[in-house]
Amino acid sequence: MPAQFALINGKQTSTISIDDRGLNYGDGVFRTLAVVESRPKHQEQQLNKLFADCERLFIPIPDKTLLRQEIALICSQLTSEKAALKIIITRGKGDRGYRINPNVEPTRILAVYPWPEYSLENYQQGVQIRICQTKLGYNSQLAGIKHLNRLEQILARHEWQDAAIAEGIMLDQENRVISGTFTNIFLVKNQRLITPDLSLCGVAGVMRQIILAKAHQQGQACEIRTVSINELLTAEAIFLTNSLIGIWPVRQLASTIYLKEKRDLYYQLLYKFLA
């Protein structure tokens, strides 16, 4: 479905110049927020992540007050109970060539999309996932950033057509578990919560950050470290997170089926972190 409504640099339009570096080089960052009853969820964490990602790519941070006003404006016009709000900040219209022109004004795109109606079963029964062949390349300067260079995720998502499989797990060059194609991953082993280290590749999502912060607050340690496929296969439970889905428990990975009782136990714990 195309964007239902968009504001670009404050103007209601849905096109950008072909000279925008977002198109030419994937030179920008983005966020996808859940909007419920016209209120964006976790707005401050989302904006902080957006601004931090801009800084890492040397993209000037947009006027924060203006951006918040635009978010409020676009959300106030929503008629549906739920929607997805995508915010893209590109480096702006530039000259041909990779050099960053410091005088270029970033492009600020806010676009509303219909809410993706995920099956209730995904939450109640858990999802089936697979391991992708497409590997994530290392680049510590880009690791963690939600930037517009997403061909690895596209190739990974293209590996399967089976609608019964909800997500694919991506490994790095040394076959360590990093994330799903559009989710972060948590596992439980020996009653400990673990999530992969993302210092060399992957996207450090806001939902992951919130869970890590809340776990810490509540004295439930979460290890951030390298994770092997074998650990995933022998985990007590696995969960996938992102800002739109929230948390999906995993029912099955390849031929491994995770026990419903354990999954439910930890699912309740994680869910409380988001309250």
Place this chain on the structure above:
Amino acid sequence: MPAQFALINGKQTSTISIDDRGLNYGDGVFRTLAVVESRPKHQEQQLNKLFADCERLFIPIPDKTLLRQEIALICSQLTSEKAALKIIITRGKGDRGYRINPNVEPTRILAVYPWPEYSLENYQQGVQIRICQTKLGYNSQLAGIKHLNRLEQILARHEWQDAAIAEGIMLDQENRVISGTFTNIFLVKNQRLITPDLSLCGVAGVMRQIILAKAHQQGQACEIRTVSINELLTAEAIFLTNSLIGIWPVRQLASTIYLKEKRDLYYQLLYKFLA
């Protein structure tokens, strides 16, 4: 400078939808052609490379006759002696999310830019180059393709502001020499021509392909293999290639200065390959 004239899917316009996957994910490929007296240089090699890159990303190849007609049309309208023609093929307007919708029509962008007036000195005296800190990540599925995910090159190009330095050399994760930020690299060692292997990262440019093919035809072997920084520093000569610049000899890398006589000797040889 912005595009002077553009055709998008055959229509004269210079904007694309914010739903285009080229913007959202860098989901597309591109080519930059030199146009001299309204004739695109190496057009068939350029189009073959464009189509091959599309295939590797599962992007439907555009109608070849139509694309050639559009190139002829856009070039016939040029009034300057030289220009740069950029051709971008994106996967097209898609739904939110990484999944490839097989029904989506690719977006075909042809845009004319002013010719970049490179200094004659670059050709006659050679250029000064540096080694970049930003490393290229490995991904054999993306290696060689001129795709729209170019943040690594942008970060590398952002490392220096000194206008005296014409190009930066990019290394891979194991510090092997791969290419410049916008050029391919050739070196001469023990009178043998060498260019880095690009099977794990880098862009296999058309100018590089042409030189390799011509060298082979003329019985002048060129080794394609891994290249160390030390080999670069101790080379008899180094050359940079791309479709707009043609060939630049390298005068200086860090404190190493390459001898003009040797440089000129091999420069003549390489130049003949392009005739």
